[in-house]
Amino acid sequence: VDEDWGDVEVWRTIESYAPPYTAGYFLNSVDLQKTPDGIEARPDDERIYATLFGRTLFMSMVITLSCILLGYPVAFLLANLPMRTANLLMILVLLPFWTSLLVRTSAWKVMLQQQGVINDTLVWLGIVDDANRLIMINNQLGTIIAMTHILLPFMILPLYSVMQTIPPTYLRAAKSLGATNWTAFWRVYFPQSVPGIGAGSILVFILSIGYYITPEIVGGTTGVFISNRIAYHISSSLNWGLAAALGTILLAAVLILYWAYDRIVGIDNVKLGG
Numbered sequence: 340v341d342e343d344w345g346d347v348e349v350w351r352t353i354e355s356y357a358p359p360y361t362a363g364y365f366l367n368s369v370d371l372q373k374t375p376d377g378i379e380a381r382p383d384d385e386r387i388y389a390t391l392f393g394r395t396l397f398m399s400m401v402i403t404l405s406c407i408l409l410g411y412p413v414a415f416l417l418a419n420l421p422m423r424t425a426n427l428l429m430i431l432v433l434l435p436f437w438t439s440l441l442v443r444t445s446a447w448k449v450m451l452q453q454q455g456v457i458n459d460t461l462v463w464l465g466i467v468d469d470a471n472r473l474i475m476i477n478n479q480l481g482t483i484i485a486m487t488h489i490l491l492p493f494m495i496l497p498l499y500s501v502m503q504t505i506p507p508t509y510l511r512a513a514k515s516l517g518a519t520n521w522t523a524f525w526r527v528y529f530p531q532s533v534p535g536i537g538a539g540s541i542l543v544f545i546l547s548i549g550y551y552i553t554p555e556i557v558g559g560t561t562g563v564f565i566s567n568r569i570a571y572h573i574s575s576s577l578n579w580g581l582a583a584a585l586g587t588i589l590l591a592a593v594l595i596l597y598w599a600y601d602r603i604v605g606i607d608n609v610k611l612g613g
Contacts, residue, residue: 351375364584388585391565396592398479398564399547405487406494406543407536414498414535419507429499432492440489444553447485451475451557477559485557486547493546494539501535541600548593565589 343349351374363373370386371378380386413432417425435443450456453472461467475481505528513523551566558567565585572582 364580365588367581368584368588388565388568391563391568392588392592394479395548395564395566395589398483398562399544401483402486402490402547403494403540403544405483406491407540409487410491410494410498410539411532411536414495414502415532417495417499418502418505432495435489435492440552441556443489444485444556447481447488447553448476448557451481451484476557477562479558479562481557481559482554482562482564485553486550489553490543490546493542497538497542498532498535501538502532505531537600541597544596545593548589 366372366378367381368388370381370389372381373379417428417432420428452458453474453476455476457475458467458472462469462472467473475484509527509531510523513527514520518526548564549566551564551570554563555567555570558564566589569582569585569589572578572585
């Protein structure tokens with residue numbers, strides 16, 4: 340007879356998970372546990388899921404902001420170039436879609452290494468010393484860089500679609516009335532492009548919050564998302580109940596953020612152009 344059958348904790352666990360419907364998996368998903376004294380927090384060395392949820396939301400927001408900062412100038416340039424030139428440059432934006440996600444992520448793993456292309460370039464330019472090369476792999480920075488590159492087209496396309504509908508005569512009219520280039524852009528052009536920012540932000544954020552291939556390859560232990568843990572429980576530990584609970588909480592968090600966005604900004608103000 341297995342000695343574990345004499346352990347009181349084993350029988351308590353069986354009792355907790357015996358009913359057809361139990362909150363045990365949801366409690367574990369937020370680092371709580373059910374004890375004879377009620378619901379309590381798990382020991383400090385067993386609390387991982389709350390940290391992963393917080394990290395996932397934080398890094399997804401950083402990735403979304405990075406895509407806005409990089410994607411807006413590109414979309415603005417494409418929208419104000421001649422159509423032929425803009426179409427040629429748009430091919431470069433769409434080019435990553437023709438390459439496997441796994442290949443692109445693996446390329447970043449090579450480039451971000453301490454002996455990789457980026458560090459070699461920084462050393463050659465004299466920005467960093469050869470002995471103090473940057474650590475950009477197996478951490479949050481690596482995940483943010485790689486995922487920003489992968490999701491950037493999903494920000495550029497909605498922005499470009501909206502910016503195409505903004506008549507250039509508006510800027511010329513503002514300048515003719517004495518506005519500077521910056522004032523004309525900020526007071527006239529930018530407000531009309533906000534719906535594109537909203538559409539791109541929702542798209543990038545929702546996609547990034549569920550990514551797991553890229554964080555798994557370049558994130559190491561500090562740059563992984565909650566989705567990586569869900570994938571682990573589905574394919575490795577085979578704890579499908581816990582994986583389902585984690586996925587449900589993640590979905591609920593996305594819906595709550597979507598609702599908050601609708602209340603603050605208004606989903607009706609989000610559009611893809613037209």
